[in-house]
Amino acid sequence: ATLETFLTLFRKASGLEAVIQAMNAYPRHSGVQEACCSMLRYLAESVENRATISALGGLEAVITAMSLHQEHAGVQEAACWALKYLALSDENEVVVAKMNGLEVIIAAMANHASYAGVQEQACWALSNLAAREENQKIIAKLNGFDAIFRAMLSHADHAGVQAAAC
Numbered sequence: 001a002t003l004e005t006f007l008t009l010f011r012k013a014s015g016l017e018a019v020i021q022a023m024n025a026y027p028r029h030s031g032v033q034e035a036c037c038s039m040l041r042y043l044a045e046s047v048e049n050r051a052t053i054s055a056l057g058g059l060e061a062v063i064t065a066m067s068l069h070q071e072h073a074g075v076q077e078a079a080c081w082a083l084k085y086l087a088l089s090d091e092n093e094v095v096v097a098k099m100n101g102l103e104v105i106i107a108a109m110a111n112h113a114s115y116a117g118v119q120e121q122a123c124w125a126l127s128n129l130a131a132r133e134e135n136q137k138i139i140a141k142l143n144g145f146d147a148i149f150r151a152m153l154s155h156a157d158h159a160g161v162q163a164a165a166c
Helices: 003-012 015-025 030-043 047-055 058-068 073-086 090-098 101-111 116-129 133-141 144-154 159-165
Strands: none
Touching: 015 030, 015 047, 015 058, 030 047, 030 058, 030 073, 047 058, 047 073, 047 090, 058 073, 058 090, 058 101, 073 090, 073 101, 073 116, 090 101, 090 116, 090 133, 101 116, 101 133, 101 144, 116 133, 116 144, 116 159, 133 144, 144 159
16 A cells, blocks of 8 residues: 555544644643654645645644744654645645744744754745745744754755755
């Protein structure tokens, strides 16, 4: 079976709901949040799943996880990775910005400047969210482009950060 087949079966079995319910039931448990954000990251690779995740409150759950676990690099990396894929939807680009998602991504970069995984996934998330012109203005206002440049300089030897930041 392919990954796409698995994702389709998981969605049909209400797996998406279970993941988001777990995030909402245990908002202060960093292990639950990291694991669920990681699962959403895989599930959000599917276009169909992106809409379902959003409709079920998944964007809110991911951004809340980032807000409640600002000092936990694993949560930040997994959440940014999920947002990277969720941001490939035009509708989600708007929702993430309205929910201060751009702010929490940029804060994650500041809080975890030495952690390449956070920097890489945050750069990807910002890159995808910047497809919307209004988001570009917000990112600029929040000094997000400076954060991206700092990531490139701090992680000059990390190919993933360099690719994500370009």
